[in-house]
Amino acid sequence: MKETVYNDFYLGAGCDVVIVAGCGISNCGGQDSQHDGIHRFFLEEGAKMRYVEKHYGEGDGRGKRILNPVTELHLQKGSYAELEMVQIRGVDSTERVTTAELAEGAKLVVAERLMTHGSQSAVSVYKVDLNGADSSADVVSRSVARDESYQKFDALITGNAPCHGHSECDAIIMDRARVLAVPQLDAADVDAALIHEAAIGKIAGEQLIKLMTLGLTEAEAEEQIINGFLK
Amino acid sequence: MLTLNHIRYEVEENDQCIDIIRDVGFTVGDRKFVVITGPNGGGKSTLARLISGVIRPTGGQILFDGADITSLGITERARLGIGYGLQQPVRFKGIDVKDLLRIAAGRSLSTDEACAYLSRVGLCARDYVNREVNASLSGGELKRIEIATILARKPKLAVFDEPEAGIDLWSFQSLIRVFEQMREEISDGSILVISHQERILEIADEIIVVAGGRIERQGPREEVLPHLIGTASAVNSCSRLTERS
Ligand SMILES: Nc1ncnc2c1ncn2[C@@H]1O[C@H](COP(=O)(O)OP(=O)(O)OP(=O)(O)O)[C@@H](O)[C@H]1O
Numbered sequence: 001m002k003e004t005v006y007n008d009f010y011l012g013a014g015c016d017v018v019i020v021a022g023c024g025i026s027n028c029g030g031q032d033s034q035h036d037g038i039h040r041f042f043l044e045e046g047a048k049m050r051y052v053e054k055h056y057g058e059g060d061g062r063g064k065r066i067l068n069p070v071t072e073l074h075l076q077k078g079s080y081a082e083l084e085m086v087q088i089r090g091v092d093s094t095e096r097v098t099t100a101e102l103a104e105g106a107k108l109v110v111a112e113r114l115m116t117h118g119s120q121s122a123v124s125v126y127k128v129d130l131n132g133a134d135s136s137a138d139v140v141s142r143s144v145a146r147d148e149s150y151q152k153f154d155a156l157i158t159g160n161a162p163c164h165g166h167s168e169c170d171a172i173i174m175d176r177a178r179v180l181a182v183p184q185l186d187a188a189d190v191d192a193a194l195i196h197e198a199a200i201g202k203i204a205g206e207q208l209i210k211l212m213t214l215g216l217t218e219a220e221a222e223e224q225i226i227n228g229f230l231k
Numbered sequence: 232m233l234t235l236n237h238i239r240y241e242v243e244e245n246d247q248c249i250d251i252i253r254d255v256g257f258t259v260g261d262r263k264f265v266v267i268t269g270p271n272g273g274g275k276s277t278l279a280r281l282i283s284g285v286i287r288p289t290g291g292q293i294l295f296d297g298a299d300i301t302s303l304g305i306t307e308r309a310r311l312g313i314g315y316g317l318q319q320p321v322r323f324k325g326i327d328v329k330d331l332l333r334i335a336a337g338r339s340l341s342t343d344e345a346c347a348y349l350s351r352v353g354l355c356a357r358d359y360v361n362r363e364v365n366a367s368l369s370g371g372e373l374k375r376i377e378i379a380t381i382l383a384r385k386p387k388l389a390v391f392d393e394p395e396a397g398i399d400l401w402s403f404q405s406l407i408r409v410f411e412q413m414r415e416e417i418s419d420g421s422i423l424v425i426s427h428q429e430r431i432l433e434i435a436d437e438i439i440v441v442a443g444g445r446i447e448r449q450g451p452r453e454e455v456l457p458h459l460i461g462t463a464s465a466v467n468s469c470s471r472l473t474e475r476s
């Protein structure tokens with residue numbers, strides 16, 4: 001089964017909206033299913049949007065479900081977009097592509113939470129163009145990779161004007177998982193201030209020890225640490 | 232309550248065997264307040280880690296309420312009633328103070344209950360209860376939260392590793408009150424504190440001086456304290472302040 005969902009959102013000048021999208025693919029039958037969505041957002045001057053997209057897949061991460069959401073953002077002068085993207089378990093393979101272009105004074109905030117398990121792979125691609133003066137972007141990803149899963153965080157922020165760009169990838173790696181962070185900053189203006197932070201590591205032993213001294217087993221301590229991290 | 236018999240702890244480094252704890256034995260009796268003191272690097276924190284199960288001794292035996300716990304892990308010892316406040320508390324991204332207190336108590340806590348523990352360690356509770364236990368907390372705040380987790384846990388034996396470190400002098404008296412309250416609250420409970428502070432040594436029932444991985448001296452406070460006054464083991468908070476200025 002293969003399907004593509006198209007959604008275009010036009011947000012008029014000065015509006016203030018919250019959009020909630022959700023998708024839980026159930027594919028216990030074992031056959032492949034693909035579910036792609038293309039979301040395009042056009043924010044007019046001063047428009048304000050909060051967009052929440054949550055995917056909680058089922059299954060053990062070894063079926064063959066595929067999820068490829070594409071998000072395209074066009075932010076006009078002084079508009080503001082906040083994206084919360086959550087993907088926890090279940091989906092076997094994702095390639096999430098988010099592109100954004102920002103005009104003068106526009107602001108983009110992205111918070112991504114991701115947990116992969118089984119043999120899943122999850123690729124997150126961000127391409128943000130800060131085109132207008134005083135535009136800014138803050139792209140933050142927190143993720144946990146378990147079992148044999150694979151994650152790639154690929155973020156390119158381009159500063160074409162005096163602007164502020166920040167991206168951050170903070171990943172906990174477990175078992176035999178693999179995490180690749182590819183941060184890219186492209187400054188084409190002397191007043192473009194761009195920062196990237198990336199940290200990949202296993203759960204700190206001292207965190208486990210502390211929770212175990214409070215009576216949790218090692219597995220319970222791990223769950224608490226991960227749940228908090230992805231909260 | 233707790234007995235250490237001939238405890239040894241050796242580590243191997245570059246094919247060399249280093250003795251960190253060399254044949255240490257002592258008992259913490261029921262309802263006792265015992266303070267371990269001694270120079271930096273003497274082995275005090277190592278003893279706390281051996282007692283809580285973070286590391287295992289390479290020799291000797293640890294008894295808790297008469298049972299041999301030498302081979303038990305951290306979780307099992309915690310569940311038997313051993314609490315451990317770390318010298319350097321741990322930070323967690325995404326876990327807030329209330330979560331940590333709830334985990335410590337082993338049950339859900341109302342905001343009021345959580346706040347009560349924080350107030351006892353001198354934190355203005357409402358400001359802290361929903362804060363994340365992350366890098367945004369100062370060292371002293373973190374240390375107080377660490378102590379609050381032990382209060383919430385109500386262990387039979389509470390081990391505190393330098394609880395006064397990073398806590399300002401003004402709140403020192405309240406810290407001592409925390410220990411006194413704990414003694415009243417946890418019937419049959421004992422407290423083992425690692426400290427360099429004279430005022431904590433002054434409220435001890437017994438003092439153990441550890442240096443070079445050995446016990447240099449141990450006994451009732453009245454016997455041991457006179458030997459320590461003026462040495463590096465007992466730092467008077469005022470003299471420390473005068474030195475600094
Ligand atoms: N795993 C280890 N490998 C090598 N050396 C170690 C190890 N653990 C502890 N040590 C050493 O053992 C000694 C005792 O350390 P410990 O932390 O117990 O001292 P302490 O008495 O708590 O000191 P302080 O007053 O500074 O907190 C130190 O010299 C330390 O460097």
Ligand SMILES: [Mg+2]
Pocket residue numbers: 275276277318392
């Ligand atoms: Mg120490």
